[in-house]
Amino acid sequence: MARAKEPVMSAEEVDAYLAEVFPQMQGAERLTRIQEVGPMRARLRLAYSDTTLRPGGTISGPAMMGLADHAMYAVILAHIGKVALAVTTHLSINFMRKPAPADLLAEARIMKLGQRLAAGDVTIWSEGQEGEPAAHAQVTYSIPPEKG
Numbered sequence: 001m002a003r004a005k006e007p008v009m010s011a012e013e014v015d016a017y018l019a020e021v022f023p024q025m026q027g028a029e030r031l032t033r034i035q036e037v038g039p040m041r042a043r044l045r046l047a048y049s050d051t052t053l054r055p056g057g058t059i060s061g062p063a064m065m066g067l068a069d070h071a072m073y074a075v076i077l078a079h080i081g082k083v084a085l086a087v088t089t090h091l092s093i094n095f096m097r098k099p100a101p102a103d104l105l106a107e108a109r110i111m112k113l114g115q116r117l118a119a120g121d122v123t124i125w126s127e128g129q130e131g132e133p134a135a136h137a138q139v140t141y142s143i144p145p146e147k148g
Contacts (some may be wrong), residue, residue: 007037007078014042014077016128021084032067034074035105040120042075042112045127046104059099059134068093068122068137071108076141077136079110083143090115090140098125099134108139116143 009017009033018027018034031047046052046067054060069088078087105127110120113123117140124135 005079006039008081009037009078009091011035011037011074011104012043013076014074016084018074022060030131037078039078040075042071042077042078042108044071044074044106046106048101048103057101059104061093061095062133063092064095064099064104064124065091065137067104067106067124068108068135068139071106071122072118072120072137072139075108075110075120076143079113080118080143086118086141088139088143089139092139093135093137094132095135096112099107100129101125102129103126104134105130114143116145117141120141127140 015034030048033045035045037044052059052063054064069091104124106123106124108124110118110122119140122137123133125133
């Protein structure tokens with residue numbers, strides 16, 4: 001079965017599904033939100049918070065890596081539907097500049113959406129600094145076979 005080039009789930013549907021399969025991420029201070037999904041892309045926001053900072057007062061690398069992974073998972077789910085067991089097989093990130101003390105935005109793009117693998121990239125920047133990436137990640141996901 002060919003994969004859809006248009007989303008099959010809205011941002012709200014993906015968000016609700018993630019809340020269902022990852023209830024532990026739904027605490028009082030939920031920092032990451034899916035803002036929109038479109039053809040082969042999604043945009044997420046990570047709220048600026050003391051919990052994401054590293055010494056020196058900047059958003060930590062692990063927080064940016066988590067945002068990149070979340071963004072790619074969201075865009076893949078938006079295009080393949082409710083497949084909880086799709087998993088990250090590769091994530092490589094380049095930190096390009098110190099993020100500003102502001103929310104981070106992530107734009108995830110699917111470059112290839114196959115039956116068993118999806119590959120794409122995620123660009124992360126500080127709000128108000130579009131065009132000045134703080135980080136760029138390449139991410140690959142394994143998609144489990146459909147049950148017949």
